[in-house]
Structure formats: C-alpha cells, structure tokens
Amino acid sequence: MDHTKKSLPNLEISSNNRYLTSGGKPFFWLGDTGWMLLNKLNREETENYLEDRKQKGFNVIQVMLLHTLSAVTVNGDSALMNGNVATPFLSLENNSGKTGYWENLDFVIDLAAQKGLYMALVPVWGTNVKAGKVSSKQAEIYAEFLAKRYKNKSNIVWLNGGDLRGSDSTQVWQTIGKTLKKYDPGHLISYHPYGRSQSSTWFHKELWLDFNMFQSGHRRYDQDTARKESRYGEDNWRYVQSDYNKMPVKPTLDGEPSYEAIPQGLHDTLQPRWTDNDVRRYAYWSVFSGGCGFTYGNNSVMQFYKSGNKPGDYGAHESWIQAMNNPGAKQLIYLKNVMLKYHFEELVPDQGVLADQGERYNHLAAIRGKNCLLVYTYNGRPISLKIDQITWGCFRIYWFSTRNGQIVEAGIFDKKKDPVFDPPGIQENGNDWVLILENSSSKDSL
Numbered sequence: 190m191d192h193t194k195k196s197l198p199n200l201e202i203s204s205n206n207r208y209l210t211s212g213g214k215p216f217f218w219l220g221d222t223g224w225m226l227l228n229k230l231n232r233e234e235t236e237n238y239l240e241d242r243k244q245k246g247f248n249v250i251q252v253m254l255l256h257t258l259s260a261v262t263v264n265g266d267s268a269l270m271n272g273n274v275a276t277p278f279l280s281l282e283n284n285s286g287k288t289g290y291w292e293n294l295d296f297v298i299d300l301a302a303q304k305g306l307y308m309a310l311v312p313v314w315g316t317n318v319k320a321g322k323v324s325s326k327q328a329e330i331y332a333e334f335l336a337k338r339y340k341n342k343s344n345i346v347w348l349n350g351g352d353l354r355g356s357d358s359t360q361v362w363q364t365i366g367k368t369l370k371k372y373d374p375g376h377l378i379s380y381h382p383y384g385r386s387q388s389s390t391w392f393h394k395e396l397w398l399d400f401n402m403f404q405s406g407h408r409r410y411d412q413d414t415a416r417k418e419s420r421y422g423e424d425n426w427r428y429v430q431s432d433y434n435k436m437p438v439k440p441t442l443d444g445e446p447s448y449e450a451i452p453q454g455l456h457d458t459l460q461p462r463w464t465d466n467d468v469r470r471y472a473y474w475s476v477f478s479g480g481c482g483f484t485y486g487n488n489s490v491m492q493f494y495k496s497g498n499k500p501g502d503y504g505a506h507e508s509w510i511q512a513m514n515n516p517g518a519k520q521l522i523y524l525k526n527v528m529l530k531y532h533f534e535e536l537v538p539d540q541g542v543l544a545d546q547g548e549r550y551n552h553l554a555a556i557r558g559k560n561c562l563l564v565y566t567y568n569g570r571p572i573s574l575k576i577d578q579i580t581w582g583c584f585r586i587y588w589f590s591t592r593n594g595q596i597v598e599a600g601i602f603d604k605k606k607d608p609v610f611d612p613p614g615i616q617e618n619g620n621d622w623v624l625i626l627e628n629s630s631s632k633d634s635l
Contacts, residue, residue: 195303197344200377202399206438208481208534209377209400215534218442218482219525220249220309221518222491227294228256229493231263235297238493241513243304246522250301251309251348251381251444251484254294254335258317266290274313274323274331291338302344309346310335311381312369315353318361325364332365336372347373348402348444350380355391366397381444384408385421387428393435400481401441403428405471407463410549412454423447425471426478426554433479433538440481446471448486449517451503458504462488466567466619468517469591470550472524473565473623477554479538485521487512516592523594527623531561544573550618560628563589569612569620576608581628588613589623601629 198212209216221242230238242250254260258272268290270276277291288296301308312335317323323331339345349366362380369378377399380388384406392398405425413422421427425443432441447453447463454460472483488494489512494501496508528536539557540546543564547553553572555564562579564572586599602608612622 195305197302197305197307199343199375200307200346202377202440203534206440207479208440215532216248216482217525217528217533218249218484219247219521220251220444220482220484221247222445222448222484222486223250223493224253224491225256225493226250226252226297227254227262227290228260229263232293232296234493235300237510238513239297239301239304239306243306245518246525247485248305249307249309249346249482249484251311252297253311253314253351255313255317257314258322260290262288262290262293264288266293272322273327275327277331277334295342298339298342298344302342307344307346309348309379310339311348311351312365314351315357315383316351318351318358319353323358323361325360328361328364329368332368333372336369340373340375345376347376347378348381349378349397350382350388352381352383352404352445354383354386355380355388359391362392363395366392366395370397379444384445385413387432387441389432389435389439389441393432393439394437398439400439401432402444403432403441404445405443405447405475406445407447407451407453407455409453423471423549424474424552426474426552429475429478429480430538442480442482442484443471443475444484445486446475446484448488448491449515450505450507450512451486451488455503464619465515465517465520466621469520469524469621470567472521473591473621474552474554474567476524476528476533477538477556477563477565478540479556483521483524485518487515487518490518520592520594523589523591526594527563527589527596531558531563531625535559536561536563539578542574542578544575562624562626564624565591565621566612566624567621568618569614569616569622572610572612572624574608574610579626583629584626585629586610587625587627589625591621591623596625602626 260268266289267278379402387403389401410422452460489505489507489509493509494505536556536558589596614620
C-alpha cells in the first residue's frame with residue numbers, strides 16, 4: 190500500500206456562490222455515507238473501502254466523529270475521557286507503536302487525501318446533544334480542539350449537527366459552528382439536519398454556514414407525518430428550489446436521501462426497500478434542480494454491517510463488503526460524468542422550458558446551458574417542451590442512460606412546433622432517462 194501523504198486543495202465556494210471548487214476548478218460533490226467508519230473498520234478494511242469509493246467516482250466521504258460519547262475504535266481505543274467531549278482521550282499518542290482514536294482519524298484523513306477523497310466530518314451526532322450530554326461550554330472546548338488539530342488537513346469539510354433539527358439545542362450548534370469557523374476559517378462548514386428538513390431553515394444567514402444541506406429522508410409520500418417540514422414528501426427537488434432562491438446565495442445539496450436497501454420509512458423491516466431506481470431519482474431530481482452535488486447512502490455500508498453478527502440496524506442483512514457493489518453505488522458515476530461533460534458550473538435549472546412538469550413520479554427536471562438542455566424523466570414518460578423557450582434553430586437529440594452511462598444519438602430536430610420526445614422502453618417507474626439537446630448550429634456545441 191502506498192500511503193504517501195498527499196495534499197488536496199481546500200474546498201471553496203465558487204464566485205457565483207452556486208457550487209464548490211477545488212484548486213479553483215469546479216467540484217461536483219459525489220458523497221457516500223460511511224457514517225460508522227471510525228468505529229467499525231480496521232486499517233486494512235478502511236483502505237479497501239476508500240479505494241472502492243474512489244474507483245466508483247465518489248469524492249466525499251461523510252463520517253461521524255462521535256456517534257455516541259462512548260465511541261471507540263475497532264481496537265477499543267476511546268475517543269473521550271469519561272464521555273466528556275471537552276476531554277478527548279489523547280494519552281496513547283506518546284506511546285511508541287500505540288494508536289489512539291484521534292491518531293486513527295489522522296490516518297483515515299491522510300489516506301483519504303492520498304486517494305483524492307474529501308472527508309465531511311460530523312463532530313458529534315445530534316442524539317447526544319438532544320439528550321443534554323453536551324453543554325455549550327463543552328461544545329466550545331471540543332470544537333476548538335477539532336479546529337486546531339485539523340486546520341492543516343486540507344481535505345476536510347465540517348458537517349455541524351447530525352440528524353437533528355436546528356431548532357433543537359440551537360445554542361450548541363451555533364457554538365460549534367462559530368468556534369470551528371473562528372479557529373479553522375479555511376474549511377467549509379454545513380449542517381446535517383433531520384429528515385425532511387434543511388439547514389437553511391435555521392442557519393442560512395449565519396456566517397459560519399458556507400453551504401446548505403438537506404436530508405430528504407427515507408419515507409414514502411404516504412408515510413409522511415403532519416409536520417410542516419414533511420410537506421415536500423419524496424420531492425427532494427423542492428428543497429433545492431427553496432434554497433436556490435434564498436439570499437444570500439449559497440450552494441445546496443441532498444446530504445441524505447433514501448438509502449439503497451433500507452426499508453421505506455426506516456423502522457418497519459417488513460416494508461419494501463428502496464432500490465437503485467430511487468437512488469437515481471433523488472440524484473437527478475436534485476442536481477437538475479440546481480444542487481451542487483449529491484450524497485449516496487447504503488443501509489449496510491453506512492453502518493459497515495458484517496454478516497454473521499447480530500441483525501443490523503434497519504434490517505440490514507447483506508455484508509457491507511457485498512453491498513458496496515449494489516447497483517446504485519455503481520451508477521452515480523454516470524451522473525457525475527455527464528455533469529462534468531456539460532460543464533455543470535455553467536448550467537442553471539429551467540423548468541419553464543417544460544410544457545408539463547408533472548407531479549410525483551411523473552416529475553420532470555430540466556437544466557440548461559448556453560448550448561445544451563438536459564431533461565430527466567424517472568418513468569420514461571414523453572417529454573413535451575415549449576419551443577418558444579428554445580432559441581436555437583436546430584439541435585441534435587441524444588438519450589442518456591442513467592443505468593449504464595451510454596449516450597445514443599437520436600437525430601436532428603429542426604424546430605417547427607412544440608416537440609415531444611418519447612424515451613426508449615415502456616413507461617414505468619425506474620425506466621429513467623435524460624434527454625439531451627445540443628445546439629447544432631453553434632461552434633460551442635458539445
């Protein structure tokens with residue numbers, strides 16, 4: 190294994206505040222939720238996991254630093270003294286050959302950098318704060334420790350919060366955000382909220398919040414509660430639309446959609462499970478609505494479930510090693526590739542070009558550039574466009590498969606009337622395609 194240290198550029202916000210950059214170049218966030226990595230994997234397993242995610246095109250790994258205040262490594266090394274975030278356990282660091290909790294985190298961050306991966310780190314999971322186990326003063330000391338220890342690790346993003354509404358324990362979250370920004374101004378900070386909610390609801394205008402994140406959640410339309418934030422249902426594109434129009438302008442993305450192979454609604458393991466079809470739907474809906482990237486999740490991988498152990502959380506039964514190759518994890522690289530091909534940093538959402546945007550699974554999402562238009566359909570229904578919204582006289586037509594990444598040319602259209610484009614295959618959920626139109630009369634045509 191080559192563990193030569195490698196430094197990545199710090200992620201930054203673009204000049205138009207719509208997306209992220211790395212070394213001055215547009216950075217399309219494609220994340221994976223490796224939440225329990227620090228607690229479940231040894232170094233060899235960590236190497237295998239990070240290498241797999243690198244090969245599949247992921248560039249961000251979301252990880253909890255403290256899932257609980259009794260967090261330990263797979264070798265039993267404690268993160269804290271007496272379960273107090275203000276007293277990280279560091280005594281092993283001066284013993285030759287010994288590796289403590291925080292040294293292990295150092296190793297993981299450096300290994301990720303060597304593979305070109307950024308680490309999005311959640312300082313402390315929200316349930317610990319909600320239970321009253323972390324005071325604002327303790328949070329301040331802990332956040333200062335993290336900021337000073339890792340400010341020189343370039344491949345870091347901070348995810349404040351952790352599956353909790355910002356209205357719960359607000360003072361603690363404000364303290365962590367402000368303290369991280371004070372002592373580590375070089376790293377971006379967002380907030381990972383509760384399901385069916387978004388960071389912008391509570392923290393959009395805070396100076397420590399560099400970009401927004403929402404959790405579209407794991408429930409079906411019919412499983413929603415009466416809570417106000419559940420009004421969007423599975424329509425994760427609505428969170429993007431909401432954030433996109435807020436001032437000041439900040440990037441936004443879906444940081445936790447429905448995980449592949451997790452029960453619909455989470456807790457009833459007899460319910461159907463979300464599939465790669467749903468993964469793609471959440472990804473394309475949100476990105477084509479203006480999201481600066483997308484985070485994938487898998488039930489077994491996020492908890493690194495090992496077969497033969499006691500049953501996993503949320504009914505996980507497949508080992509994480511096998512689950513790393515679930516279809517959804519392999520398919521998202523196609524989204525990343527097509528967004529890079531069409532210069533996502535220049536694209537803007539434009540639903541006004543659609544004659545019929547559609548509801549729920551019939552929803553179409555459109556994004557366009559100067560000389561291209563991309564429209565996503567989840568179920569392969571015909572796509573009707575408003576011809577007066579397209580200024581080109583003639584354009585090439587392509588169908589892009591979200592399942593295998595192939596782009597097939599389907600002819601040239603000389604606009605004469607409002608066009609209708611019929612995707613390949615029958616109309617059914619999961620027969621999803623991207624219609625691509627390119628201005629054939631432009632020198633800039635792709």
